[in-house]
Amino acid sequence: NAQKLVNKAAELAWPYGTASSKWDYKKGAPTSKCKTAMKKHGYTSKVKQSSCIYFMNTIVRETGINKSFCGGHGYKKPYPKTEAGFNTVLSGKAIPNGFLKAGDIVRYKKTSKDEHTLMYMGNGRICEARHYHRFGNIYKDEKRYNGSNVKKSTLQVLRAK
Numbered sequence: 365n366a367q368k369l370v371n372k373a374a375e376l377a378w379p380y381g382t383a384s385s386k387w388d389y390k391k392g393a394p395t396s397k398c399k400t401a402m403k404k405h406g407y408t409s410k411v412k413q414s415s416c417i418y419f420m421n422t423i424v425r426e427t428g429i430n431k432s433f434c435g436g437h438g439y440k441k442p443y444p445k446t447e448a449g450f451n452t453v454l455s456g457k458a459i460p461n462g463f464l465k466a467g468d469i470v471r472y473k474k475t476s477k478d479e480h481t482l483m484y485m486g487n488g489r490i491c492e493a494r495h496y497h498r499f500g501n502i503y504k505d506e507k508r509y510n511g512s513n514v515k516k517s518t519l520q521v522l523r524a525k
Contacts, residue, residue, distance in 0.1 A: 365524035366467030
């Protein structure tokens, strides 16, 4: 299941080029494949909530691992200990070096209103939707999830079963 997640994330996040030729894209329209996948799960261009959550939900739902996955904290309170198809392998503390495996989903809060969800792709890369673009990019690992502005008590790592 972890490999399915990584494959689907790569497919939807790299509309131009490949992993070896281009780490990320910052310009141009997302592929019709990504738009189609998001529309299939009810997300439109008028969605105003956190884009990273919708993008991660689309990846997980497209793989079939969990057809009703909710990637963000804001959907359920208190934060869920598990999501169908996933185990929570770390919660409430900084992520140790070397802990993450390809396909792990990391979610956390930066402020009481601002939350983020991303996927660790392996080989020092993360997949995420940033800056309210709603479409994902794959970046060299910036360890955003352990930054000084991250509330460590809200960090969760979900690993596919």
